[in-house]
Amino acid sequence: MADKLKGQTLIFNNSPFIISYATVSGPEEGKGPFASSIDKICTDPKCGKDTWEKGEKSMVKDAISLAMKKFSIAPKDIDLMVGGDLLNQIAISNFIARDYKLPYLGIYGACSSLIEALIFASISMDGGFADSVLNFSSSHYQTAERQYRTPLEYGAQYPPYKQYTVTGAGAYILGWINGHVKITAATIGKVIDLKISDPNDMGSAMAPAAADTILQHLNDTNRNVSDFDLIITGDLGKTGLKNLRSLLKEKNLELGNKLSDCGAIIFKQDAKYGSGGSGCAASSIILGSNIIPALKNNKYKRVLLIGTGALLSPITILQKESIPGIAHAVLIEKIN
Amino acid sequence: MGNYYTAFLIGGLVCALGQILLDNTKYTPAHLLVFLVVLASIFTGLGLYEPLIEFAGAGVTIPVANFGYVLTKGVLEELDKDGIPGLFKGVLKIASSGVSASVIIAFIIALIFNPRN
Amino acid sequence: MGNINKSKDEYKKLVKKNSPPLPRFKNIIKAYLVGGLICLIGQGFWNLYILIGYNQTDAGAMGTITMIMIGGLLTGMGYYDRLGQFAGAGSMVPVTGFANAMVSPALEYKQEGLVLGMGAKMFTVAGPVLTYGMVSSFFIGIIKLIFGG
Numbered sequence: 001m002a003d004k005l006k007g008q009t010l011i012f013n014n015s016p017f018i019i020s021y022a023t024v025s026g027p028e029e030g031k032g033p034f035a036s037s038i039d040k041i042c043t044d045p046k047c048g049k050d051t052w053e054k055g056e057k058s059m060v061k062d063a064i065s066l067a068m069k070k071f072s073i074a075p076k077d078i079d080l081m082v083g084g085d086l087l088n089q090i091a092i093s094n095f096i097a098r099d100y101k102l103p104y105l106g107i108y109g110a111c112s113s114l115i116e117a118l119i120f121a122s123i124s125m126d127g128g129f130a131d132s133v134l135n136f137s138s139s140h141y142q143t144a145e146r147q148y149r150t151p152l153e154y155g156a157q158y159p160p161y162k163q164y165t166v167t168g169a170g171a172y173i174l175g176w177i178n179g180h181v182k183i184t185a186a187t188i189g190k191v192i193d194l195k196i197s198d199p200n201d202m203g204s205a206m207a208p209a210a211a212d213t214i215l216q217h218l219n220d221t222n223r224n225v226s227d228f229d230l231i232i233t234g235d236l237g238k239t240g241l242k243n244l245r246s247l248l249k250e251k252n253l254e255l256g257n258k259l260s261d262c263g264a265i266i267f268k269q270d271a272k273y274g275s276g277g278s279g280c281a282a283s284s285i286i287l288g289s290n291i292i293p294a295l296k297n298n299k300y301k302r303v304l305l306i307g308t309g310a311l312l313s314p315i316t317i318l319q320k321e322s323i324p325g326i327a328h329a330v331l332i333e334k335i336n
Numbered sequence: 337m338g339n340y341y342t343a344f345l346i347g348g349l350v351c352a353l354g355q356i357l358l359d360n361t362k363y364t365p366a367h368l369l370v371f372l373v374v375l376a377s378i379f380t381g382l383g384l385y386e387p388l389i390e391f392a393g394a395g396v397t398i399p400v401a402n403f404g405y406v407l408t409k410g411v412l413e414e415l416d417k418d419g420i421p422g423l424f425k426g427v428l429k430i431a432s433s434g435v436s437a438s439v440i441i442a443f444i445i446a447l448i449f450n451p452r453n
Numbered sequence: 454m455g456n457i458n459k460s461k462d463e464y465k466k467l468v469k470k471n472s473p474p475l476p477r478f479k480n481i482i483k484a485y486l487v488g489g490l491i492c493l494i495g496q497g498f499w500n501l502y503i504l505i506g507y508n509q510t511d512a513g514a515m516g517t518i519t520m521i522m523i524g525g526l527l528t529g530m531g532y533y534d535r536l537g538q539f540a541g542a543g544s545m546v547p548v549t550g551f552a553n554a555m556v557s558p559a560l561e562y563k564q565e566g567l568v569l570g571m572g573a574k575m576f577t578v579a580g581p582v583l584t585y586g587m588v589s590s591f592f593i594g595i596i597k598l599i600f601g602g
Contacts, residue, residue: 051564142451146561152451153528153557154578155537155544156365157358157480160473195461196468204468208457215456242471247457337509343496344489347547351488352481354542359477365545366581369554372546373586381593394496397513398520399488399546400582407590415594423594427587434548435583437518438555439575445525446559446571452531 004126008213009187009220016125016133017179018172018332020073022066023288024059025281026141026167032267037289038168039066045142045167053092056085056140056169060096063171064136073173078102079130082120084113085138085280086165087147092138102134111206111235112189113137113280114170114287115307115328119186121174122330131176138169139279148199148314161239162200163278166266170284178335181295185331187217191311193324199317202310203240203263203275206325210236210308211247213327217304218253221331225255229300232291233327234283234308235263237275262286283307295334303332338393346388346395369400376404380412406430480541487536487543495520495547517548524549528556554578 004011022039030041040062042048046055047062060083068074081100083093084107097104109116114137121133142152144165150156174183192212196205210233218224225231236244241261248255263277266286287305294300307330312323338346354368363371376396379385385405388396396402407427414426428435459467498519502512524547527533533553536544544550558577562570576583 150578151557151561153531153534153553153560155528155533155550155553155557157538157541157545159475192457194459194464196465201468201472204472208459208464212456219456239472243468246467246471247459250459251456337499337513338496340493340496344493347492347495348485348489348543351540351543351546352485354488354546355481355484356477358542359475359480365542365550366578368542368545369551369582370585373582374589377586377589377593380590381597394492394499394516395489397499397517398492398495398548400548400551401546402517402548403551403582403586404589407586408593411590411594412597415597420598423591423598426594427590431586433514434517434521437521438552438579441518441521441525441552442555442559442575443571445529445556446563446575447567449529449560450563451560 007220008190008216009185010123011185012122012126012183014126015182015184016122016174017177018181018183018292019175019177019179020067020071021170021172021288021292022063022070023170023285024063024066024168025285028141029166029168029266029285034266034286034289037293038285039063045140052140052142053087056138056143057092057095060092060136060138060169060171061099063169064096064134067171067173071173075100075102078132078134078173080105080121080124080133081136082107082117082133083136084108084117086110086144093136096136109307109326109328110309110311111139111278111280111282112307112309112326112328114284115234115305115330118172118174118183118330119188119328122183122186125174133174134171135174136169136171137280137284139165139167139281141165141167144279158274159200160271160274161237162274163203163235163237163263163276164267164273165279166263166277166281166285168281168285170281170288172288180335181292182333182335183330184333185221187213187220187329189213189327189329191324191326193322195322197320197322199312199323201239202278202312202323203235203237204243205310205323206308206327207236207240207243207247209325209327210244210306213306213329214248214304215251217329225253225258228258228302228304230260230291230303231255231258231306232260232262232286232303233306234261235278236261236308237278238264239275291332295332298334301334305330305332337389338391338395342392343395346392347398350396350399350401372399372401373404376401377408380405380408403431403434406434483539484541484543487540488546491544491547491549520548521552524552525556528553529560551579551582
């Protein structure tokens with residue numbers, strides 16, 4: 001086994017810094033508790049464009065240009081772009097890459113796409129293959145609903161545990177300049193399927209994968225819960241988070257307030273959001289509007305961010321398949 | 337053709353039974369509607385749907401099950417008149433106004449309006 | 454699977470325990486009341502058209518078309534999905550729900566063009582109803598043909 005790989009965890013010798021980042025969201029997220037830390041809030045889900053897909057694309061573009069502007073980075077300073085989204089053929093990410101004309105790796109991890117991108121980026125930097133990597137990911141309520149579920153104006157009744165896709169994008173630039181926040185390790189998840197097949201309950205489908213990756217990370221790094229300030233999953237939602245707690249409790253891990261979920265906290269309290277947010281944007285927005293600022297302010301020193309993905313497709317659901325889940329983790333630490 | 341009371345009572349009942357199916361099985365709304373239409377079609381064949389209309393009026397003509405009734409009634413009437421060609425000629429005979437209206441109205445509405453966010 | 458060691462049946466039980474329960478009784482009541490109300494309104498239109506002078510059959514057809522227009526309009530204006538979330542089957546089962554099922558995908562795919570978007574997608578949700586309605590009426594006809602009477 002390679003010397004930097006322990007179990008499923010990569011320990012980086014040359015940990016890249018997150019030197020700049022920006023988050024953009026739609027109007028619903030702008031009503032939530034982190035609105036003031038989101039860099040740009042679009043007042044309509046189309047962001048002034050004529051289709052929702054173009055609106056999602058413009059959110060990603062805004063996030064990327066804001067992230068570059070904050071640190072005066074020009075596109076030519078970026079060695080590599082890694083990005084992904086929820087749409088078929090990762091259409092949004094591909095068309096963003098077309099506009100920037102930089103070496104590009106498109107990836108798909110469902111809602112774990114941002115974390116998967118950060119892992120790719122960290123590997124390329126630690127391995128000496130790149131000195132600056134731009135990561136981006138997005139999701140959008142209308143574009144996701146029409147692809148995965150039913151038309152928006154359709155009068156179907158949803159169960160109370162259904163999640164609400166987060167509309168927004170996040171862009172994160174990794175480099176060697178001391179940005180005080182580093183990605184020091186990453187745990188690559190395995191696909192876990194406990195045969196949950198309700199597409200309205202993706203949180204429960206992904207919780208086993210999240211539990212598996214968390215346990216694996218602790219095992220590989222020889223750490224326990226007290227070594228972390230926050231362990232936060234991407235989009236399990238309130239119901240999925242409950243299931244995760246139960247699964248971890250069975251392994252004698254009681255995390256209490258240390259365990260949280262981006263989707264569960266991103267919206268204001270309202271029954272219309274059901275179990276909470278889902279989609280790549282849940283983690284993409286919370287990382288930049290909550291986690292990194294908290295690390296920079298010394299509220300946290302060590303955070304484990306676990307991106308969670310529900311690996312279903314509209315066809316597999318029609319074919320009565322269950323929903324496999326995957327969870328990838330990045331360990332983010334504050335350096336002075 | 338029913339009255340206000342029976343329309344409400346029976347119409348509500350049909351919907352409530354539909355709700356029980358949706359909440360307790362894995363069937364989707366599309367499955368429920370297909371089930372209702374096929375059931376109504378069978379009832380029509382057995383001569384049971386028309387007495388229901390007599391009693392409950394709009395309580396059974398407004399639910400989409402009525403579509404099964406008009407389709408089947410059309411076939412049975414044309415079958416009587418024309419024999420085998422009636423099996424095909426009769427299907428949309430009575431239902432024609434409903435189907436045409438649905439398509440034309442859906443077109444006009446979709447043209448005028450835009451989805452609210 | 455390595456760390457979790459949980460069987461799918463055990464996990465299903467856990468999920469059931471942790472999920473907020475469906476308000477089944479409330480849903481039935483809401484479906485009953487809204488469905489009944491929509492049928493009541495349909496009865497009203499039926500009576501109205503007879504009053505105006507149409508015969509019973511034509512009045513029924515006109516009433517149905519009126520309800521289709523109402524369902525379509527409420528969908529276009531963006532209210533039918535809220536009604537659906539409240540009433541469930543109470544708004545899906547009446548013919549207004551059928552109109553909603555045709556208008557909503559047409560509305561949404563308008564941005565993909567009038568022919569291939571709006572024109573084609575109109576039947577995505579309502580299609581099965583048409584298909585199985587026509588097929589079952591045909592087979593009832595076959596049965597009548599074979600067994601007579």
